[in-house]
Amino acid sequence: MSKSSRFARMKDLPSAHLLGAGTAMCAGCGGLEAVKEVYDVLGKKTVFVNAAGCMTLTAVYPFTPFQGSWLYTAMASAPAGAQGVRDALDILKAKGRISDDEDLDVVVLTGDGSAYGMGLSATSGAIERDLDFLYLCYDNEGYGNTGQQTSGATPLGARTSTNTLGFSGDKKDLFAIWAAHDPAYVATVIGSEPLDLARKIEKAATMKGPRLILALSPCPTGWDYDPKDTVQIGKLAVKTGIWPLKEYVEGRVTHTRIPHPRVPVEDYLKLQGRFKHLFEPKRDDFTIADIQARVDAYWAEVENGEG
Amino acid sequence: MTRLLLTGNAAAAWGARLAGAEYFPVFPITPQTEIIETLGRWIDHGEMGGRMVTLDSEHSMITAAGAGAAAGVRTFTATSSQGLLYGMEMLYTVAGWRVPLVMVNVSRGLSAPITLEPDHNDILAARDSGCLILHAATCQETVDAILLATRITEDSRVRLPVVVNLDGFYLSFTREPVTLPDATLVSRFLPDLDPGDYAFRADKPVSEAVAVLGGGPYSYFRYETHLASRAGLAVFQEAAEDYAEIFGRMYGALQNHKAADAEVVFVQMGSFATKAQDAVDRLRARGVKAGLVRPFLIRPWPGEDLREALKHKKAVVVIDQNISMGMGGVLHSEVAGALYGHPDMPPVLMSAIGGLGGRDIVFAEYAALAEEALQAFESGETPPPRLLYSETELREIRKLQAIAAVEHLEHEGDEP
Numbered sequence: 001m002s003k004s005s006r007f008a009r010m011k012d013l014p015s016a017h018l019l020g021a022g023t024a025m026c027a028g029c030g031g032l033e034a035v036k037e038v039y040d041v042l043g044k045k046t047v048f049v050n051a052a053g054c055m056t057l058t059a060v061y062p063f064t065p066f067q068g069s070w071l072y073t074a075m076a077s078a079p080a081g082a083q084g085v086r087d088a089l090d091i092l093k094a095k096g097r098i099s100d101d102e103d104l105d106v107v108v109l110t111g112d113g114s115a116y117g118m119g120l121s122a123t124s125g126a127i128e129r130d131l132d133f134l135y136l137c138y139d140n141e142g143y144g145n146t147g148q149q150t151s152g153a154t155p156l157g158a159r160t161s162t163n164t165l166g167f168s169g170d171k172k173d174l175f176a177i178w179a180a181h182d183p184a185y186v187a188t189v190i191g192s193e194p195l196d197l198a199r200k201i202e203k204a205a206t207m208k209g210p211r212l213i214l215a216l217s218p219c220p221t222g223w224d225y226d227p228k229d230t231v232q233i234g235k236l237a238v239k240t241g242i243w244p245l246k247e248y249v250e251g252r253v254t255h256t257r258i259p260h261p262r263v264p265v266e267d268y269l270k271l272q273g274r275f276k277h278l279f280e281p282k283r284d285d286f287t288i289a290d291i292q293a294r295v296d297a298y299w300a301e302v303e304n305g306e307g
Numbered sequence: 308m309t310r311l312l313l314t315g316n317a318a319a320a321w322g323a324r325l326a327g328a329e330y331f332p333v334f335p336i337t338p339q340t341e342i343i344e345t346l347g348r349w350i351d352h353g354e355m356g357g358r359m360v361t362l363d364s365e366h367s368m369i370t371a372a373g374a375g376a377a378a379g380v381r382t383f384t385a386t387s388s389q390g391l392l393y394g395m396e397m398l399y400t401v402a403g404w405r406v407p408l409v410m411v412n413v414s415r416g417l418s419a420p421i422t423l424e425p426d427h428n429d430i431l432a433a434r435d436s437g438c439l440i441l442h443a444a445t446c447q448e449t450v451d452a453i454l455l456a457t458r459i460t461e462d463s464r465v466r467l468p469v470v471v472n473l474d475g476f477y478l479s480f481t482r483e484p485v486t487l488p489d490a491t492l493v494s495r496f497l498p499d500l501d502p503g504d505y506a507f508r509a510d511k512p513v514s515e516a517v518a519v520l521g522g523g524p525y526s527y528f529r530y531e532t533h534l535a536s537r538a539g540l541a542v543f544q545e546a547a548e549d550y551a552e553i554f555g556r557m558y559g560a561l562q563n564h565k566a567a568d569a570e571v572v573f574v575q576m577g578s579f580a581t582k583a584q585d586a587v588d589r590l591r592a593r594g595v596k597a598g599l600v601r602p603f604l605i606r607p608w609p610g611e612d613l614r615e616a617l618k619h620k621k622a623v624v625v626i627d628q629n630i631s632m633g634m635g636g637v638l639h640s641e642v643a644g645a646l647y648g649h650p651d652m653p654p655v656l657m658s659a660i661g662g663l664g665g666r667d668i669v670f671a672e673y674a675a676l677a678e679e680a681l682q683a684f685e686s687g688e689t690p691p692p693r694l695l696y697s698e699t700e701l702r703e704i705r706k707l708q709a710i711a712a713v714e715h716l717e718h719e720g721d722e723p
Binding site for chain 1: 329330332358360362363364366367368370371372373374375376377378379380382396397400507508509510512513514515516517518519520524
């Protein structure tokens with residue numbers, strides 16, 4: 001990827017961290033892991049416009065882990081909040097009422113519940129208006145804050161608190177939905193691959209227009225695994241090919257990591273209680289093979305098309 | 308001073324323009340759309356400054372408006388009916404943000420059944436939101452109310468959104484002569500918006516609208532919002548006095564007509580109250596000492612003014628152009644709440660519902676209500692609430708029902 005990145009190797013990543021400790025997030029939260037890494041690169045000249053979700057509880061009166069600004073909106077309309085703040089700052093700059101130094105980068109912070117569902121209309125509108133903002137979705141594949149009910153991001157076979165026998169549908173392709181709008185930038189990231197994440201945030205930060213960052217966020221409480229396994233599960237999500245790391249720029253999708261050879265999906269699935277019913281008491285070969293086949297089909301298409 | 312013939316919607320657009328609003332997040336809906344179209348045309352042709360952005364919904368629109376206001380620019384928007392309800396979550400939310408914001412609602416009856424013409428169930432659904440509410444009855448009042456609203460919403464004692472309401476069709480599309488305030492005098496009435504410390508700037512980070520845990524902090528902030536709204540009574544009064552001094556038109560929280568010496572008083576709000584005003588004059592000509600009390604300020608609710616205006620009256624008839632299903636007229640209960648338990652209050656407080664979905668209220672109905680109210684004073688027995696509906700209307704709906712029944716039968720006949 002970008003040769004000019006200041007993040008050539010792991011030791012180039014920021015060693016001092018901006019995000020404060022002691023939030024109400026669960027131990028091992030993959031979403032917070034990603035937010036922390038993103039924040040280190042973006043810096044504190046930012047205003048986070050938040051949609052209802054787990055991260056809403058990072059800022060509880062009178063505390064906040066953010067050194068910059070914050071505005072909580074509602075579940076459906078964080079991108080519209082970003083629109084209002086961006087427009088207002090532009091008006092104030094144009095009229096000379098604030099200086100460029102006082103300006104802020106506007107960042108939507110949302111979970112998958114809003115991003116894949118209720119917030120899609122507002123998000124689509126913000127992209128079509130070419131709003132200059134960064135959109136960060138921590139995707140834990142369910143309504144995590146309310147106890148992991150099925151969301152538009154829940155994958156095939158996952159047990160949720162509303163699909164206790166496993167979800168029979170499949171995760172929506174939000175990357176493709178975003179890319180279909182032809183925004184400035186779309187990327188998938190994961191906190192367990194911090195170098196890839198930092199390079200993508202660094203790149204996005206230099207751009208104008210809608211920039212959308214989708215972070216798969218392993219969730220110990222929702223996915224039912226030991227918090228110590230968050231990084232391992234994240235790494236397996238990439239190695240199995242379940243979570244492709246990629247970016248979209250100017251009409252072109254590029255994979256920033258092509259796992260080769262791919263680890264079987266069951267190595268990823270069996271670490272998580274939400275997939276336990278696929279292995280016990282009786283192994284569900286059909287569903288495991290189905291999940292593997294979908295991943296294989298994805299990568300076959302990548303190899304035949306772009307790469 | 309410019310005198311123009313303007314629709315209510317054009318008057319609203321003029322109000323926003325004269326108030327110096329600079330940010331306009333919008334979304335179209337009948338019968339409000341002419342407001343945003345007028346503003347958009349002025350901006351596009353350089354007749355006024357400002358930035359307009361069309362959002363994907365009223366929910367997004369109110370979010371963007373609140374966020375823009377939170378970032379420190381003078382913001383104006385407009386909606387109606389279903390749009391107000393679609394954005395209702397954010398109306399409550401931005402009130403809690405304590406941002407200055409002026410929004411026009413052009414009243415229209417609520418679905419279902421879906422309709423276009425006005426009543427007040429939309430605006431009254433916002434009565435508990437924390438937003439202040441002014442209800443204009445004429446095109447002139449629409450312009451003036453928007454300027455008053457801009458001053459009140461930005462007052463540091465209030466800092467709550469203000470909704471200016473006007474009735475769809477009967478006011479939004481009706482032309483009336485309007486005296487436009489002189490733009491050069493507006494700055495005397497409206498100082499520049501001072502966001503104070505409450506705005507997003509890189510060198511002064513702020514966290515707005517953060518979560519609270521527990522009922523203690525939550526109650527504190529909710530009480531603060533309520534008290535800020537109540538402070539709006541005095542702020543309204545000051546603003547109205549300044550407005551009168553600069554522009555020569557004085558507004559009270561109640562806009563009354565021949566109420567001082569009346570024996571029987573109608574309480575009604577909005578453009579339909581001008582029908583009540585006309586009825587009062589005609590009843591006076593017949594020797595009935597009628598009067599009108601018209602709330603112009605709906606939130607904060609001017610209870611003290613109502614007691615003052617209604618004390619020692621023989622009878623009051625509250626005419627609600629809304630219906631709280633299973634209860635009745637909203638204003639009736641609000642007036643009752645203001646009067647009950649205080650000395651010298653009228654012994655008769657009648658309720659009538661009329662004007663739903665733009666249904667006319669005719670003089671004969673006002674006359675009958677006044678007569679019934681005065682009889683109730685004599686007998687000491689208040690009649691039950693009246694749902695205004697004429698025999699003609701009943702005949703018309705029966706005809707429609709008959710047609711519907713025939714269509715239904717014919718359709719059933721088509722079935723194999």
